[in-house]
Amino acid sequence: MARVWTWLREDVWEIRFRRYVALALAAVLVSLGVWGGMTATKENRSCAPGVVRPRGSQECVGVSWTTYAFGRPQFADTVRAIHRENARLKPGSYVTVALLEPFTATDADNLGDVLHELQGAYLAQYQANHDSTGLKPKIRLVLANPGATGAHWRQTVDQLEGMTKGRNRLRAVTGVGLSTENNKKAVKALTARGIPVVGSSITADDLANGQNGKDPFPGLARVSPTNTDEARALASFAKVSATRAFLVYDRTGDPYTRTIQRSFEKMLKGSRYGAQPFTPPTDRSKEGSTANVFAQITNILCDTPKSTDTVLFAGRHTQLRQFINALGARGCSDRRFTLLTGDEGSYLTGDKDLDPSALRDTLLSVRYTALAHPDAWAKDAARTGGGAADAKVLTDLLALGKRDKEVGPIGSVDLSDGQLIIAYDAMRLAVRGIRGASPTGGIPALADVGLQWPQVKGKQLRVNGASGWICLDAHGNPYDKAVPIVELTPDARARFLRMAWPEGRPPAKECLPPS
Incomplete structure (x- = not known):
């Protein structure tokens, strides 16, 4: 009996000792901040599929392919329209194009710019997929956000590079927008990884190829003239x-x-x-x-x-x-x-x-x-360098979107700042490069898309943009692109004055850049 009692005392002592050690260890772990990490659920920083809040930031950045509108209600209608169009595509029939814009911008002017570029890119996607010629491959559109100031460009670029493989088949990035240092880094990184880029409203000379005979951004094309x-x-x-x-x-x-x-x-x-x-x-x-x-x-x-x-x-x-x-x-x-x-x-x-x-x-x-203006071609139907018929293709699409629920709605539309027009033309140029790299309608190799830009010229191969003819030189820059001169009115509207040209006159009908 004494021996049993001894065993019981030893067991009780051992249990108490273990509890004491466990409590002491817990106290140490809590003081070191480890216990909470071991017991608490890992923080969820996801905003939507493909979109996260980076450590130390509350911005939602990354690449979205759902109806997620980055918390900006004004984008919602167009994002839903893009999602509907993407859902119609059959597996294996499409390639992906990403629209790179600061979707989480806070400045009202920048947000208006992004909305209009979003609308223009979508309208060009819809036109490409429903063209009566039935050309292929079809185009899937996704939204890439590097952050309000582009600070998270590296994360977004890494994500886009990953999408060049597998079922996404990313073949071009369009948009870019402002000529900023972060956007310049993003374009540099994308093109260094072999991803073609079509700049919509970037105009800085040092965000273009051909300066001093060098091409620091291989695979970059632009639809806007340089500064x-x-x-x-x-x-x-x-x-x-x-x-x-x-x-x-x-x-x-x-x-x-x-x-x-x-x-x-x-x-x-x-x-x-x-x-x-x-x-x-x-x-x-x-x-x-x-x-x-x-x-x-x-x-x-x-x-x-x-x-x-x-x-x-x-x-x-x-x-x-x-x-x-x-x-x-x-x-x-x-x-x-x-x-x-x-x-x-x-x-x-x-x-x-x-x-x-x-x-x-x-x-x-x-x-x-201006980069473009809705009144620019109203009186220039027969002029070289652009014309009313080319501009009407876009306005007809806008009208279709108002009456056909398969196309619209796409939210409030304003053409006066030219951003919707120029983004539409940039997406059309991206489609031209993609389809030019695969004349049989198959899925083109990524490396072949950016090689198409020097051939976008002449009567047959130029892009008859709503902003004017897009005839690229050997470096991917538009030659003698139409430049609308606009006057700001007292009620903050843009009044078209006259078309001007870098060469002092519109290009010849052949639209072939000189040597």
């Missing part, structure tokens, strides 16, 4: 005199602002006055303190002789709007000025922060080079 070509078209329209002009530019610069600044500087050789810089926030969609700087610059402008009547502006749209508002309040309101800038002016259409009195009550005109 240099835009400036040449603007100069042919405005007849800018260096002795009468004044330059205001972004001191820190990004690919867009730097190259448009250089283009303007070439126009101003011999100018009597030094250019005036300003320093915007790193995120140029933010207000910052530049409004105060612009108020001072207008004072300097008023000190110039009355013969100075032209202001060239090399900056983004938020700073452009601030400068226009400052010019509206300038002390020399009795002097007439014409402000000339690049396609960033298109973002000001509908901008609620633009002071209407700046354009209504003063002698100020704001004119800019």
